[in-house]
Amino acid sequence: QKEVEQDPGPLSVPEGAIVSLNCTYSNSAFQYFMWYRQYSRKGPELLMYTYSSGNKEDGRFTAQVDKSSKYISLFIRDSQPSDSATYLCAIYNAGGTSYGKLTFGQGTILTVHP
Amino acid sequence: DAGVIQSPRHEVTEMGQEVTLRCKPISGHDYLFWYRQTMMRGLELLIYFNNNVPIDDSGMPEDRFSAKMPNASFSTLKIQPSEPRDSAVYFCASSLLREEAFFGQGTRLTVV
Numbered sequence: 001q002k003e004v005e006q007d008p009g010p011l012s013v014p015e016g017a018i019v020s021l022n023c024t025y026s027n028s029a030f031q032y033f034m035w036y037r038q039y040s041r042k043g044p045e046l047l048m049y050t051y052s053s054g055n056k057e058d059g060r061f062t063a064q065v066d067k068s069s070k071y072i073s074l075f076i077r078d079s080q081p082s083d084s085a086t087y088l089c090a091i092y093n094a095g096g097t098s099y100g101k102l103t104f105g106q107g108t109i110l111t112v113h114p
Numbered sequence: 115d116a117g118v119i120q121s122p123r124h125e126v127t128e129m130g131q132e133v134t135l136r137c138k139p140i141s142g143h144d145y146l147f148w149y150r151q152t153m154m155r156g157l158e159l160l161i162y163f164n165n166n167v168p169i170d171d172s173g174m175p176e177d178r179f180s181a182k183m184p185n186a187s188f189s190t191l192k193i194q195p196s197e198p199r200d201s202a203v204y205f206c207a208s209s210l211l212r213e214e215a216f217f218g219q220g221t222r223l224t225v226v
Contacts, residue, residue, distance in 0.1 A: 008156065032212050043118075043205055043217030044157070088157060092212055098170050100145055100211055106156030 003027055006089055006105025015114050019076040021087050023105045026070065029095035030103075033065050035074045038086040038107065047087070048074070079112045086110070120206050120218035127225055132194040135221045138187055139208030147215060148181055148191050149205040157205070163189065196225045 006023045013019055021035075032051045036044035048063040050056045056063045064073040072089055086107045093101040119138040127133055139146050148160040161171040166183045174181070178197070183189040193200055201224050209215040 006156075034214075043207075043220055045217070046214040049214065090215075094212070100164055101159070101162060101170055102145075102147055102207075102209070102215055103159055104149070104157040 001026055003030075003103050004089060004091055004105040006108060008106045008108060010109040010111065012111045012113065013079055015079060015081060015112055017079050017112070019074075019079050019083070019110060019112075021074040021076075021089075021108050021110070023072045023089035024070055025072070025091055027091075027093065028070075029093050029098075030091040031094035032092035033063070033072050034090040034092070035061075035063055036088045036090055036104070038088060040085075044086075044088055044104075079110075081112050081114055084111045118206055118208055118216050118218035120204075120221050122221060123219060124222045125224070127196055127223075129197055129225055130195045131225075132192065133196045133200075133223060133225075135191040135204050135206075135223070137189045137191075137206030137218060139189070139206070140216055141187065143208035143210055143216075144186075145209045145211060145215075146183060146189050147207040147209075148189070149207065151203045151205060151220070160191070193223075196223075198225045201225050 004025045034049045035047045037047045038044040053065050053067045060077045062075040088107040089105040121136045147162040151157045160173045161181045163183045181191045203220045203222050205220045207215040207217045
């Protein structure tokens, strides 16, 4: 079983739609949760970062963490064509022998069409 | 700071040849990560270092892969001998503990 599982999609939505992206993880030592965005032929860049259960908002983006079910989500409201990219969940290992390990999900390819 | 710098940006090599990828992390960062990205497998962690020491290399696919970090400002990932299935984009990233990881532009490797 992979440490972080993410549906690779692809996901295609019309402009203005609400997008939901999800990941599950298996290791309870994971305590820091991130979402990265990657445009074509570029390296991933940090979009959001949280370390507790609950919701965190930043503009049109909301990150949600449920530690009891080991489930993390990213919601995008009023999606725009410029949001078209690959979205990767990422988790820091904050315990054990792999302290500091940063593991990514496979990434979900999102296309927002006008 | 110029960010994480990787070289070369593109590499085309013949099967069996040695390939060396290079990375210069952001100054002051104490974690360095090597990832491989393919459509099929996504972004896979190969190895990571803390203060130049390898911490976890369980993602290195085979003995053909090796990585070194001789000092805080330089790391290499070597593949010897290379095979066509090694074709991928290889990313280097650096960070402070639990902080944002900054990625380089990647090296697109093609083994023919």
